[in-house]
Structures are given as structure tokens and as C-alpha cells.
Amino acid sequence: MSFSVLDSKNLNKFIAAIAKQARVRGPVADASGVILSDITPRSSVILTYANFKLPFKREFFPQCEVISRYDGAAVKEESSDNNVVVYFGIRPCDAQSIAMLDKVFVDDKYADPYFQKRRNNALIISLACNEPAATCFCESTGGGPASKSGSDVIAYSLKQSLLFEPVSKKGEDFIKKNAKLFRAPAQKELQEREKLVSVTSSKTHAVKIDGSRAALAKKTDSSFWDNIAETCLGCGACTFLCPTCHCFDLFDEKLGDGSARLRLHDACMFASFVKEASGHNPRNKKGERMRQRVMHKFSYAPENFNAVFCVGCGRCISACPSNIDIRETLAGVIA
Amino acid sequence: MMMSDAEKKMKAAAKKLFAEGTADVVVGFREGSRPNSSRPYFARNEADCEKFVWDKYCRANLAAFLPALFEKPARPKEGYKPPRIAVIAKGCDGRSILGLVKEHQVACENVVIIAMPCEGMVSLSSTGKEETARACAECVCPVVQGADLVVPGTAKKPAKADYARVKKFEAKPFAERWKIFEREISKCIRCNACREACPNCYCKVCFADQRRPAWLSPANGLSDTIAYHMVRMFHQAGRCVECDACVNACPMGIDLRLFTQKLAADALALFGSAPGVSDDKVPPLYTFSQDDSEAFITDPEEK
Numbered sequence: 001m002s003f004s005v006l007d008s009k010n011l012n013k014f015i016a017a018i019a020k021q022a023r024v025r026g027p028v029a030d031a032s033g034v035i036l037s038d039i040t041p042r043s044s045v046i047l048t049y050a051n052f053k054l055p056f057k058r059e060f061f062p063q064c065e066v067i068s069r070y071d072g073a074a075v076k077e078e079s080s081d082n083n084v085v086v087y088f089g090i091r092p093c094d095a096q097s098i099a100m101l102d103k104v105f106v107d108d109k110y111a112d113p114y115f116q117k118r119r120n121n122a123l124i125i126s127l128a129c130n131e132p133a134a135t136c137f138c139e140s141t142g143g144g145p146a147s148k149s150g151s152d153v154i155a156y157s158l159k160q161s162l163l164f165e166p167v168s169k170k171g172e173d174f175i176k177k178n179a180k181l182f183r184a185p186a187q188k189e190l191q192e193r194e195k196l197v198s199v200t201s202s203k204t205h206a207v208k209i210d211g212s213r214a215a216l217a218k219k220t221d222s223s224f225w226d227n228i229a230e231t232c233l234g235c236g237a238c239t240f241l242c243p244t245c246h247c248f249d250l251f252d253e254k255l256g257d258g259s260a261r262l263r264l265h266d267a268c269m270f271a272s273f274v275k276e277a278s279g280h281n282p283r284n285k286k287g288e289r290m291r292q293r294v295m296h297k298f299s300y301a302p303e304n305f306n307a308v309f310c311v312g313c314g315r316c317i318s319a320c321p322s323n324i325d326i327r328e329t330l331a332g333v334i335a
Numbered sequence: 336m337m338m339s340d341a342e343k344k345m346k347a348a349a350k351k352l353f354a355e356g357t358a359d360v361v362v363g364f365r366e367g368s369r370p371n372s373s374r375p376y377f378a379r380n381e382a383d384c385e386k387f388v389w390d391k392y393c394r395a396n397l398a399a400f401l402p403a404l405f406e407k408p409a410r411p412k413e414g415y416k417p418p419r420i421a422v423i424a425k426g427c428d429g430r431s432i433l434g435l436v437k438e439h440q441v442a443c444e445n446v447v448i449i450a451m452p453c454e455g456m457v458s459l460s461s462t463g464k465e466e467t468a469r470a471c472a473e474c475v476c477p478v479v480q481g482a483d484l485v486v487p488g489t490a491k492k493p494a495k496a497d498y499a500r501v502k503k504f505e506a507k508p509f510a511e512r513w514k515i516f517e518r519e520i521s522k523c524i525r526c527n528a529c530r531e532a533c534p535n536c537y538c539k540v541c542f543a544d545q546r547r548p549a550w551l552s553p554a555n556g557l558s559d560t561i562a563y564h565m566v567r568m569f570h571q572a573g574r575c576v577e578c579d580a581c582v583n584a585c586p587m588g589i590d591l592r593l594f595t596q597k598l599a600a601d602a603l604a605l606f607g608s609a610p611g612v613s614d615d616k617v618p619p620l621y622t623f624s625q626d627d628s629e630a631f632i633t634d635p636e637e638k
Contacts, residue, residue: 031588032522032587032588033588053586053587054524063524063525063555064554064555064556134369134370135369230377231374231375231376231377231400233399233528233531233532233584234527234531235526235527235528235530235531235532235584236525236526236527236528237526237528237584237586240524240525240526240586241526241586249553251552251553251554253552253554262552262553262554264553264554264555267526270527272544317368317369318369319528319586321395321528321531321532321583321584322374322375322395323367323368323369323372323374325368325369327368328368
């Protein structure tokens with residue numbers, strides 16, 4: 001394990017150097033909080049925040065993308081840009097979510113070219129968490145405030161410096177290529193890193209996930225789900241903000257004499273999600289839709305991809321207008 | 336926190352409804368799982384009522400649950416009767432219920448309004464401090480009139496509707512107003528939380544979800560998103576009780592209030608409509624008169 005140090009005062013110099021090689025995106029403040037945005041050496045990059053409101057998945061799997069166009073005569077695939085993007089300041093939970101989505105969009109039987117292209121062009125520098133929210137439970141979902149899954153490099157924000165640790169081969173090459181930007185760490189900085197990780201880790205909340213898959217298989221009582229979904233309004237806030245929800249819909253939109261084929265995020269909490277052309281809806285009740293969402297994350301994903309599809313970021317808990325809480329749902333399932 | 340007197344009396348009233356057999360469901364609030372929060376809760380028996388809370392975090396508009404609760408099942412069992420539902424109601428919940436009764440979404444004889452002495456709810460300021468929610472500070476009706484049961488207590492004094500923010504907005508030139516509107520709407524991720532949290536949005540199939548014809552694209556392009564919000568808001572003219580259920584539900588922090596309030600201000604100025612407060616009027620969207628103002632068409636720039 002090797003660490004490289006960037007003095008905090010040189011952060012803008014670092015961004016300037018990287019910006020010559022790639023498009024750089026990182027955390028900046030706007031009226032609604034901290035967001036992921038294009039950054040330049042002049043940007044005020046923020047290093048202390050719980051997380052972005054919107055999940056990182058949107059960078060690779062946008063809410064809406066045109067995948068092909070029909071001009072009235074022929075169908076043409078939409079060409080997306082081929083820019084290399086360096087992401088800086090991604091929270092480890094969000095980086096982990098990309099590793100999960102890789103299992104669906106890249107490693108599975110059919111690779112998704114749109115996701116894959118953006119993924120290949122990305123270098124992810126995550127930033128170990130220093131401010132977990134009251135709704136965070138990443139350690140229970142196999143991650144943690146300094147989890148490396150999905151990252152190419154992980155950075156630790158210390159008092160006066162940033163400690164960089166390569167994770168993947170891509171990350172190692174990146175650090176090597178930019179070696180002159182970094183210096184070797186002092187012993188004190190390594191100790192500071194250890195303290196940061198343990199202090200942050202102690203601030204996250206534990207949720208029992210083990211056994212959820214087996215327990216879900218037995219949770220056939222529909223009244224359990226009806227009860228949980230009773231106050232569900234049927235909006236898509238939980239799924240649209242979830243970093244691992246990846247269901248999508250294809251929609252042909254008429255444009256002049258032709259059309260565009262769009263790929264859009266869909267949400268299993270919408271009543272129309274599995275509604276059939278006949279008008280029949282196999283999941284007509286809110287409870288049935290709630291069960292689907294929980295089953296997908298904690299039963300089908302472990303079955304198909306050997307991973308719980310939840311990173312414990314807590315976005316669904318804080319965004320739900322009715323405060324339906326996945327931690328309580330799981331406790332109810334396992335109980 | 337100590338149980339308030341109003342909370343005690345509310346629980347007793349709810350329990351009594353079950354004991355007397357006059358309610359099947361009582362809709363209220365229970366403690367939330369997030370720090371300093373309360374959330375909607377349905378009590379179905381006397382024991383459930385113990386979970387009810389009444390504090391400064393009871394922000395959601397509970398009337399939003401009523402249309403679905405009163406929806407007749409597709410294949411009703413023989414002798415189906417609509418449920419009897421009681422709602423622990425703030426002024427805004429109550430005003431919305433009265434509106435839903437008027438619009439035949441709620442059977443008047445099957446709903447029990449328990450009026451609470453609302454002191455106003457809190458929201459977090461930009462610096463993370465608790466402050467009286469804007470909707471509550473500007474609330475003209477903290478206690479609903481004509482309730483079936485009234486929980487006594489000291490309520491907030493009704494504010495006078497001065498629509499200061501709306502007037503300030505109206506005074507701006509068109510281009511600037513449009514810029515503000517676009518800035519807010521461009522945050523939208525089309526999750527429909529505003530619609531689902533709104534008691535007035537009960538259409539069986541929202542125009543935004545209709546596909547034959549597709550009135551608008553499901554994509555979150557700015558133009559379609561603007562169309563979604565415009566149509567949804569215009570459907571609220573003279574019906575919106577300015578409760579901010581949409582604002583509270585929005586995960587993106589869109590300032591919807593500025594626009595819904597503009598419509599409410601117009602409905603009041605042009606039609607004397609204040610839904611759920613002065614309730615003798617036919618709602619403006621229900622009727623037409625030759626004297627109706629057309630200035631918004633003929634002189635859109637005129638203040």
C-alpha cells in the first residue's frame with residue numbers, strides 16, 4: 001500500500017494539471033447543497049459534506065439518454081462523446097454503487113455499450129467519508145466510510161493535506177503519471193488517516209442485513225407489505241435517488257418526420273411500472289410494489305450478482321415524503 | 336418530549352372513535368425515524384392510537400391519503416361500504432378535506448375531521464436551524480372551521496394573506512420571472528413526489544402519465560418538465576390551500592410555493608376564492624361567467 005500526499009493548498013494546482021488531461025468533475029456548493037459539477041482550478045471545491053443529493057449513477061446511466069434516432073428513412077445510433085472524465089470527491093458508498101452496476105451493465109451476459117463506454121472513460125477518485133449523516137448505514141451493506149470498492153483511487157482529507165491511495169491498476173497509473181504533483185507522506189499523516197477512518201466509522205449506524213434474503217423468501221404474507229406501504233405516496237423519490245436502482249424504460253418519441261429512442265430511468269414504485277398493454281397490472285397494490293423494490297435489492301440481486309444492491313447511503317430514507325425507512329423494513333423482515 | 340395537552344386530548348378523541356365504533360381508520364402522525372421528525376400514520380384500533388404524536392414536525396398534508404382510501408375496489412365485495420375515516424387535521428389538512436368533499440372525492444358522512452389547535456410546523460433553514468415553515472408563517476387558517484371534533488388549545492394567530500413574495504415576483508420583468516421559473520423547474524427529476532403528496536392531485540391517470548395521446552414526454556427535458564409543472568399548477572388554481580405539501584415532498588428543493596401562491600393570489604383577487612376558508616363559493620375552475628377576467632390573455636404584462 002502506498003500513499004501519496006497533496007498539500008491542500010495545492011488542490012487547485014492539482015485540478016489544473018488534471019484538467020489538461022481530462023474533464024474534471026467534483027463537489028461544489030450550490031443553492032441546494034453540495035453537487036457534483038464540472039470543476040476548474042477556480043472552483044471552490046468542498047471537502048466536507050455528507051453526500052450529493054443526486055446519486056453518482058447518473059454520470060454513467062443518465063436519467064434520460066437518446067440511444068438512436070430515426071430520420072424518416074434510416075435508424076442511426078446516437079454517438080456519445082468519448083471524453084475521459086476524472087471524478088474527484090465521490091463518496092465511497094457511491095463508488096461502491098458503480099461497482100454493483102458494473103455487475104449488471106458490464107459483467108453480465110450482455111454488456112450495455114452506453115454504460116460501458118462512460119465507465120471505461122472514467123477515473124474515480126473517491127473521498128473517504130468524514131461526515132456521515134444520521135441516515136447512513138454503509139458499514140452494514142459491505143462498505144464503509146473508507147471502502148475502496150468501485151474506486152480507482154481513494155483520497156483522505158486530512159487537516160492540511162490530501163492523502164491519495166491507488167486502488168486499481170488505472171488508479172496506480174494515474175498516480176504514477178502525475179507523480180510530480182505529490183510528495184511522500186509523513187508518519188503523522190498516516191496516523192491522521194487511521195484516526196479519520198476509525199472516527200468516521202464509529203459514527204455510522206448498524207443495520208442487520210445478514211439473513212435478509214432467507215427471511216424475505218418467507219415473507220409471503222401480503223399484509224406485512226401492505227402495512228409498510230400504507231403511507232407510501234407512490235412517487236419515485238426513493239428509486240430516482242437510489243445509487244443502485246437501475247430499472248429503465250425505452251420510449252420512442254416522435255420528432256418531426258422521425259423519432260428518437262430514449263432510455264429513461266423508471267421506478268418500480270410507480271403504479272404504471274409493470275402495467276400491461278391490456279390494462280392488467282400484476283403489481284396493482286402499493287404493498288406489492290414495495291415488496292418488489294425490497295426483494296430486488298435484498299433477494300434477487302444477491303441471487304444473481306452475489307451482492308446486496310444497497311450501499312447504505314440513506315438517500316431513500318431522507319427523501320421519502322412519508323419517511324418510510326428501509327432500515328425498519330429490513331428489521332421487520334428479519335424479525 | 337413531554338406529551339402536550341393537545342396530544343393527550345387528540346389521542347383520547349381518536350380512541351373514543353374506535354370505542355364507539357364510528358371510525359375504521361384514524362389518520363394522524365407518529366414519531367419519524369429521522370432526527371426531529373414525525374410521519375403519517377394510520378391507526379386501525381384503539382391500541383394503535385398510543386403511537387400518535389402531535390408536535391412541530393407534523394408537516395405532511397394528510398388529506399392526500401383520502402382519495403385512495405375512499406377509492407372503490409375494482410371488484411367490491413357484496414355490501415361494500417366506504418370506510419369511515421377520521422383525520423387529525425391541521426388547518427391545511429382540514430381545508431383540503433373540505434375541498435375534496437366539494438369535489439366528491441370524499442364522502443362527507445364518512446369522514447370525521449378532528450381539528451387540532453395548530454401552532455405552525457417547523458422546517459430547516461438554509462443554515463440547518465429550525466424555523467416556522469413558510470407555509471405556516473403565512474397560514475390564514477391554522478384551525479379548520481366546521482370540524483366534527485375540536486381539540487382545544489392555543490393555536491397560531493391566522494396571518495393576513497398579503498402575498499408579499501408574489502407581489503415582489505410579479506413586479507419583475509417577464510424575462511426575469513421566466514428565468515426564475517426555469518431555474519427552479521430545471522432542478523426537477525420528475526419523481527412526481529409533488530403530485531403524489533398533493534391532496535388535489537387525485538386524477539386516476541395523470542395527464543403526464545397518459546400515453547395515448549402522450550401529452551408530454553416522460554423524459555426530463557426542460558420543455559416537458561415545464562409543461563408538467565405548468566399544467567399541474569394550473570389545475571390547482573382556486574383549489575390550492577398553500578399547505579406546501581408539494582414543497583416538503585420535493586427531494587430537489589424546488590421553490591414551488593412561489594408559483595402555487597401566485598395562482599392562489601390570482602384566484603383570490605379575481606374570483607374571491609379562498610378554498611376551505613370562505614366555503615360558500617363555487618370553485619373558480621367549476622364555473623364560467625362572462626365577467627371573468629381575461630386580462631391574463633389580453634394583457635399578460637399588465638400587473
